[in-house]
Structures are given as C-alpha cells and as structure tokens.
Amino acid sequence: MPHDTASGSQAIASLTCRSCATPLQGPFCHACGIKAPRLPLTLPGMWQDFTERVLHVEKSLKRTVGHLCWQPQVVFKAFMQGQRLRYTHPLPFLVAIATLCVLLSHFYGDAYFDAYRVKLLQQVRGSLSPARSALYAQLNLWLSLSMPYWMLVFTLPSAGLLRLLFPKQGFTVAEAWAVGLYGIAMAMLLDLVVSGLGxxxxxxxxRLQIITDAMLLLISIAYYLAWLGFKPWTLLRVVAACLFGFALMNQLQEMIIYRIAAWLPGLQ
Ligand SMILES: [Zn+2]
Known part of the structure; x- marks a missing residue:
C-alpha cells in the first residue's frame, strides 16, 4: 500500500479510485462513476474540472428548457426510460428555476408586497388579534417568497390523484410527478417574464396573481395531456386531478399558516 504524500500524487501510481478505492479500469471509476482527477492539483486542472462540470449542467439545462417548449413528450419519455445525461432531472430542474425566481423576486417593488399584506390583513381582521394578523400576513409573505420551492411538494397530490384516475395506464406516481415538476418549472419560468411585464x-x-395561478394550472394540464395523449375523457380527468390537487394544497397551506398564527404563544 503506497503511503500518501502531501501532494496526493500517489493516487495515480496506485491506480485506484480516490473516492471509493476501487481499482481503476479507465478515466472513469466503474463503481462510483467519478472521473479520476488529474493529480497533483494544479490551477489549470482545477479550472478544467470546474468548467467540465458547469458546462455539462448548463448545456443540459438549456436543452431541457428548449425541448420542453417544443416537444415536452420527448423529454418525459427520455427521463422515464432512464436517460439521465441528455436532460436535467426534474427535481434539480425545478430547484434551479425556483432559485432564479427567488433571486429575481428581490427586484419586485415594495408596492407589490404592501398590496399583498393589506389583502392578507383583511382576510383575518375579524378572527385574529392585530398582532396575530400581522404574524399571519408575515408568514404568508415569507411563504410566497419561497413559493417556488414549495412547488416541489405542491405538485405531489395531483400526481397521486392522476395515478388513481388512470388505473389502466400503469404509470407510477413518480412518473406523473416528474411530468408535473417539469410543467410547474416551465410555468414559473414563463411567469418570470409575465410578472416582469405586469x-x-x-x-x-x-390580477397578476390570478394570471400566475392560471398559468401554473394551464401549463400543468397541457403537459399532462402531452404525456397522456389528448382525448376528451383524458382531458376531464387531468383537469380534475390538477384542480383538486392544487386547491387542496392551497387550502392546506392557508390552514397551516392560520393555525400557527392563532396558536403561537406569547402573542396578544
Ligand atoms: Zn470510485
């Protein structure tokens, strides 16, 4: 067993994977999949390693967005058949777009949030004390700022409902969820443009909020139809699953926040 020096260059001599210690048979480890790094560590080597990874992620993201615009069913099919290089996995895809949305939402004017706060305060004016109403409004505002990430969970009940409503199609909840995640992510991307213009x-x-909600719903329905095929009876079930799933999550979210605001001890 060769012992390590400070430079780490022994790894090349021993030809085992640095990450999992499997003997290497080529530039990539066949056990854990990692590419053998060029050792010792140099600045050009570090840069090359970085650009290879970033460029791969960037290329795959751009391709996924492009193909989801014009031929979403190709993306769904590739992902469900196990292809993982060509398109970005729906979870990181949604997280990437959600991060972009959260970053850009910092540019929204104060007027936008003030109007939302007023609306929220009016909702609970009769039932909560002023301090609790303020908390209720604040929690909702925080949630709406992190809303893009909330969409990860938001899409799950609709996927489960679709599974129940299409017992003969034989797809899994995860497959329906993947389509829902791609749809919601693309809707949020479009919403960035629409909200910016608004x-x-x-x-x-x-009015802006109604447009956003309508877009989330319509694009989700459209993507499910692109996946399952456009038939009247399919349309009806897809619409029902999306409407019911989204409404359920909306209610749940409002109820949880209201309960927290009404329960939190130490408030008047
Ligand atoms: Zn390995």
Missing part, C-alpha cells in the same frame, strides 16, 4: 405595466397585484 410590474412594469403596474398591473394590480391581485
């Missing part, structure tokens, strides 16, 4: 045109916040 803010610029000083559209009232409520």
């Amino acid at each position: 803010q610029w045109a000083q559209m009232p916040m409520l």
Whole structure:
C-alpha cells in the first residue's frame, strides 16, 4: 500500500479510485462513476474540472428548457426510460428555476408586497388579534417568497390523484410527478417574464396573481395531456386531478399558516 504524500500524487501510481478505492479500469471509476482527477492539483486542472462540470449542467439545462417548449413528450419519455445525461432531472430542474425566481423576486417593488399584506390583513381582521394578523400576513409573505420551492411538494397530490384516475395506464406516481415538476418549472419560468411585464405595466397585484395561478394550472394540464395523449375523457380527468390537487394544497397551506398564527404563544 503506497503511503500518501502531501501532494496526493500517489493516487495515480496506485491506480485506484480516490473516492471509493476501487481499482481503476479507465478515466472513469466503474463503481462510483467519478472521473479520476488529474493529480497533483494544479490551477489549470482545477479550472478544467470546474468548467467540465458547469458546462455539462448548463448545456443540459438549456436543452431541457428548449425541448420542453417544443416537444415536452420527448423529454418525459427520455427521463422515464432512464436517460439521465441528455436532460436535467426534474427535481434539480425545478430547484434551479425556483432559485432564479427567488433571486429575481428581490427586484419586485415594495408596492407589490404592501398590496399583498393589506389583502392578507383583511382576510383575518375579524378572527385574529392585530398582532396575530400581522404574524399571519408575515408568514404568508415569507411563504410566497419561497413559493417556488414549495412547488416541489405542491405538485405531489395531483400526481397521486392522476395515478388513481388512470388505473389502466400503469404509470407510477413518480412518473406523473416528474411530468408535473417539469410543467410547474416551465410555468414559473414563463411567469418570470409575465410578472416582469405586469410590474412594469403596474398591473394590480391581485390580477397578476390570478394570471400566475392560471398559468401554473394551464401549463400543468397541457403537459399532462402531452404525456397522456389528448382525448376528451383524458382531458376531464387531468383537469380534475390538477384542480383538486392544487386547491387542496392551497387550502392546506392557508390552514397551516392560520393555525400557527392563532396558536403561537406569547402573542396578544
Ligand atoms: Zn470510485
């Protein structure tokens, strides 16, 4: 067993994977899949390693967005058949777009959030004390800022419902969820543009929110139809699953926040 020096260059001599210690048969480890790094560590080597990874992620993201625009069923099929290089996995895909949305939402004007706060305070004016109403509004505002990440869970009940409503199709909940995640991610991407335009045109916040909700719903339905095929009876079941799933999560989210605001001890 060769012993390590500070430079780590022994790894090349021993030809075992640095990550899992399996003997190497080529530039990639056949056990854990990692590419054998060039050792010793040099600045150009570090840069090359970095760009290879980033470029791969970037290329796959761009391809996924592009193909989801024009031929979403190709992306769904490739992912469900186990292809993992060509397109970004739906979970990291949604997380990447959600991060972009959260970053960009910091550019929204204060007027947008003030209007939303007023609406929220009106909702609970009769039932909660002023301090608890303020908490209720604040929790909702935080949630709406992190809403893009919340969409990860938000899409799950609809996927489960679809599985129940299409017992003969034989797909899994995870497969339906993958389609839902791709759909919601693309809807959020489109919403960035629409919300940007709406803010610029000083559209009232409520109307903007209705447009956003409608887009999330319509694009989800469209993607499920692209996946399952367009038939009247399919359309009906897809619409039912999406409407019911989304409404359920909306209610759940409102109820949980209301309960927290009403229960939190130490508030008047
Ligand atoms: Zn390995």
